[in-house]
Amino acid sequence: MDSQKALQFVDGVWEQSILPQLVDYIKIPNKSPAFDKDWATAGHMHAAVRLISDWCKAQPIEGLTVEVHELPGRTPLIFMEIPGEGPDTVMLYGHLDKQPEMTGWLEGLGPWTPVRQGDKLYGRGGADDGYAAYAALTAIRALREQGGRHARCVVLIEGCEESGSYDLPFYIDALADRIGEVSLVVALDSGCGNYDQLWCTTSLRGLVAGTLRVDVLTEGVHSGDASGVVPSSFRIARQLLSRLEDEATGRIRKEFHAPIPKQRVQQAAACGKVLKDHMYRRFPWAGKTRPMTKELADVVLNRTWRPFLEVVGMDGLPSLERGGNVLRPFTTLKLSLRLPPTADPVAASARLAKLLTANPPYGAVVTFEPGPKSSGWNATALAPWLEQSCEKASRSSFGKGCTYMGEGGTIPFMAMLGAKFPNAQFMITGVLGPQSNAHGPNEFLHVSMAKKLTCCVAQVLEDHCARDRTAGAGKAAAKRPVKKAPAKKAAAAKKPLKKPLKKGRR
Numbered sequence: 001m002d003s004q005k006a007l008q009f010v011d012g013v014w015e016q017s018i019l020p021q022l023v024d025y026i027k028i029p030n031k032s033p034a035f036d037k038d039w040a041t042a043g044h045m046h047a048a049v050r051l052i053s054d055w056c057k058a059q060p061i062e063g064l065t066v067e068v069h070e071l072p073g074r075t076p077l078i079f080m081e082i083p084g085e086g087p088d089t090v091m092l093y094g095h096l097d098k099q100p101e102m103t104g105w106l107e108g109l110g111p112w113t114p115v116r117q118g119d120k121l122y123g124r125g126g127a128d129d130g131y132a133a134y135a136a137l138t139a140i141r142a143l144r145e146q147g148g149r150h151a152r153c154v155v156l157i158e159g160c161e162e163s164g165s166y167d168l169p170f171y172i173d174a175l176a177d178r179i180g181e182v183s184l185v186v187a188l189d190s191g192c193g194n195y196d197q198l199w200c201t202t203s204l205r206g207l208v209a210g211t212l213r214v215d216v217l218t219e220g221v222h223s224g225d226a227s228g229v230v231p232s233s234f235r236i237a238r239q240l241l242s243r244l245e246d247e248a249t250g251r252i253r254k255e256f257h258a259p260i261p262k263q264r265v266q267q268a269a270a271c272g273k274v275l276k277d278h279m280y281r282r283f284p285w286a287g288k289t290r291p292m293t294k295e296l297a298d299v300v301l302n303r304t305w306r307p308f309l310e311v312v313g314m315d316g317l318p319s320l321e322r323g324g325n326v327l328r329p330f331t332t333l334k335l336s337l338r339l340p341p342t343a344d345p346v347a348a349s350a351r352l353a354k355l356l357t358a359n360p361p362y363g364a365v366v367t368f369e370p371g372p373k374s375s376g377w378n379a380t381a382l383a384p385w386l387e388q389s390c391e392k393a394s395r396s397s398f399g400k401g402c403t404y405m406g407e408g409g410t411i412p413f414m415a416m417l418g419a420k421f422p423n424a425q426f427m428i429t430g431v432l433g434p435q436s437n438a439h440g441p442n443e444f445l446h447v448s449m450a451k452k453l454t455c456c457v458a459q460v461l462e463d464h465c466a467r468d469r470t471a472g473a474g475k476a477a478a479k480r481p482v483k484k485a486p487a488k489k490a491a492a493a494k495k496p497l498k499k500p501l502k503k504g505r506r
Contacts, residue, residue, distance in 0.1 A: 001462050003396035006142045006455045013141070014451050018134040019121065021055050022445065025096075025130045026114040026123030032097035032162035033075060034372070045159055048096045049076050052133050052157065056080060059137050061144070071174065074167040075159030078133065079175060081152070082140055085465055088151040088183040092457075093413060094132020095161035095189060098125035104441035111443075120444040127431050127445035128438040132188040133157045135450060139457035150461040154179055158413070161189065164207075164372035165412035172416065182421045184386075184464050186457055187414060190430035191407050191438075193275050195449040198394035198456050201428035202267060203304060203378045203406035204414055206339035208349045209371030212237060212356055216364050217329035226327040231362045233316070233331040240356050240366065244337075245309045250292055252307040253355075256348060258340035260305045261378070264406060265297070268304070271405045272296025282434040304406030305340050312336045334371075338408060341376035349373050375415035379426050386425050389463035393456035409438075427460055429453060 028051070030044040039045050049068055056078070057066045063083040070076040075097070084090075101111040101124070109115055111124035136155050143150055160167045172179070192199035214233040221230070245252055272279065279299045280291040293299060302308065313334030317323070339348055353368045360366040394402040407428075414428060431449045432438045 001143060001146055001148050001459055003455060003459070005146060006458055007397060007451065009142050009145055010138055010451050010454045010458075013138050014447070014454070017055075018131070018138065019116070019447070021051065021134060022121060022126050022130055023114040023116075023123075025051055026121075026126050027112055029101075029112050030096065030098050030125070031100050033160050034163035035100040039075070045075060045097070048130075049078060049159070052096060052130075053078050056133060056137055059141065061137065061140060064137075069171060069175070071167075071170055074170060077159065077168075077171045078155070078157040079171075079178070080133075080137075080155035080157075081178070082137075082150075082155070084152040085149045086151050088464070089180045090151050090153045090184045090186060090461060090464060091179065091182045091417070092132075092136040092153060092155045093157075093185065093187040093189065094129050094136065094155075095158045095165075096125075096130060096133075097159050097162050098130075099128070099162050099439040102439065102441050106442055109442055111441075116447075119447045119449075121447055122442060122444045124443055127436055127443065127450075129189045129430065129432075131431070131445060131450055135188055135454045135457065136186070139454050139461060142455065143458040143462055148458070148462045149465045151183070151465050152180075153461070154182075161411070161413065164374050165416070166372070168413055169416060172420070182417070182424050184460075185414075185417055185421070185424055185426045185428075186460070187411060187426070187428045188430055188453075188457075189411050190428045191409070191432040191436075192430060192449065193271060193403060193405055193433065194278070195433050195446050197398045197400035198390060198402045198453065199429060200390055200402060200404050201379075201407045201430075202404050203264065203341040204376050204411050204428075205304065205307075205341055205406075205408050206343050206345045206348075206376030206415075207372065207374040207410040208337045208339060208345050208352060209373070210335050210337075210349065210352065211332060211369045211371060212240065212335055213330060213332040213367045213369075214240070214360075214364050215330040215366075216362070217327070220326040220329050223325045223327040230327055231364065233328060233364070236361050236364050236366070237331045237333055239361050241309070241311075241333075243355050244352065250308060252309060252337070255351065256307045256337070256339065256343065258305075258342045260301060260340075264305060264378075265301070267404050267406075268300035269297045271300050271403065274403055278434065284435075300405065303408035307337060307339050307343070309338075310336045338410075339376055341378040341406070343376060345373040345375055374410045374412040376410065377414040377418055379428070380418070380422070380424075383425050383467075385463060385467040386427065386460070389460045390427065390456070392463070393459035396459065397452040397455045425464075427457075429456075 028048045030048040033039050065081045067079045109122050114123040190201040214237045216233045315332040316330045349370045356368045357366050390402040437443045
């Protein structure tokens with residue numbers, strides 16, 4: 001594949017077709033089900049599905065089929081198939097649901113207000129990761145434009161990743177025969193250390209969430225009358241969190257940690273050398289606030305392999321304008337505990353609940369309601385062909401080599417696929433780089449990064465098809481062509497799901 005021709009083609013598709021689509025996509029307030037209980041009736045989820053699937057159906061890719069599946073009571077899934085060469089299957093993954101609005105957007109910007117400023121397209125969900133379906137099909141087109149070959153491709157775009165992907169296993173099971181045996185997974189929902197080269201994710205942290213509530217009274221009372229007699233529910237909550245977290249250092253109790261592999265420690269040191277103090281300077285610090293550490297390798301390992309806690313929501317406190325001199329009856333905290341990639345989230349959740357609720361101070365009523373639990377993921381050893389392909393792709397598109405780093409976020413789908421396809425190779429990548437601020441205010445998509453990443457995916461697809469398979473399926477099987485699907489695009493496949501659809505295929 002000629003990388004310059006590919007980049008020229010991809011640039012045209014992005015500017016003329018994809019970016020106008022993303023502008024419309026950002027306008028849709030398609031919050032994930034965890035943040036919009038009425039998503040099914042609100043219509044935003046289905047609007048986003050229609051927007052993306054209609055564009056996909058219109059792409060001039062021979063044999064492409066595009067289907068929308070909706071199991072009863074579950075968020076919809078866009079399922080696409082593209083025939084290819086050889087016996088292998090590549091799975092490309094993304095999601096279309098979004099995090100909630102968040103406050104603090106700059107003047108003129110907003111979560112549902114798409115604004116392009118140079119290389120940045122602001123708005124919720126463009127980079128996390130509404131671009132994924134568009135980039136996946138454009139990578140395939142870029143490769144085919146030059147007569148390049150790729151294996152059969154399956155594209156999955158789900159609707160509840162930001163809620164923990166709890167619907168996805170049902171679709172994976174229902175579509176198992178259609179998906180087949182996957183030898184390469186390309187996920188476009190991760191991050192990058194800078195916008196100057198290709199970044200591949202080696203690990204993802206797990207997540208345990210939950211709601212801690214402390215009740216001390218059945219109703220609020222005058223603080224002048226009760227303080228010093230009735231214990232503060234906030235103080236009790238603070239005491240309980242100290243059982244988990246050292247408030248002076250942020251360190252979490254040792255039983256929530258996991259051993260860090262030697263290779264990941266080495267990669268963390270290498271990332272520190274590449275990114276230097278930008279590892280922590282990239283954040284929007286307030287005043288003279290300092291990072292927890294300036295040891296670069298520790299900065300990487302803290303955000304990728306070590307557990308840390310954040311209180312992401314709070315109830316029971318009135319606003320400043322409404323806060324009177326009242327000793328409040330309760331305090332509720334929404335907790336988010338990031339876990340090491342290899343930690344068991346189910347065991348961690350049970351351990352956390354017991355830790356926070358046992359022997360409550362002053363005999364207060366303390367409850368812990370577990371929230372979503374997501375497994376982390378640690379990549380299998382990188383095959384030589386994939387390592388060489390990522391390096392070549394990065395140098396061809398960016399002019400610099402590929403870099404490997406763990407990510408602090410969670411993509412539940414990766415652990416699921418890692419267990420289902422233990423021999424598959426993984427290219428986990430994305431465009432969420434410095435200041436892109438996914439989930440927060442002023443989220444943006446770095447446009448030129450997305451274009452170059454699209455080209456990198458095309459290169460890896462070509463190299464995957466051309467790799468030496470003697471250790472796996474064998475050269476003879478590799479040369480055996482796959483029967484192509486009918487040329488008519490977007491035709492629904494005839495083989496039904498194992499489970500009935502709620503509204504049929506669209």
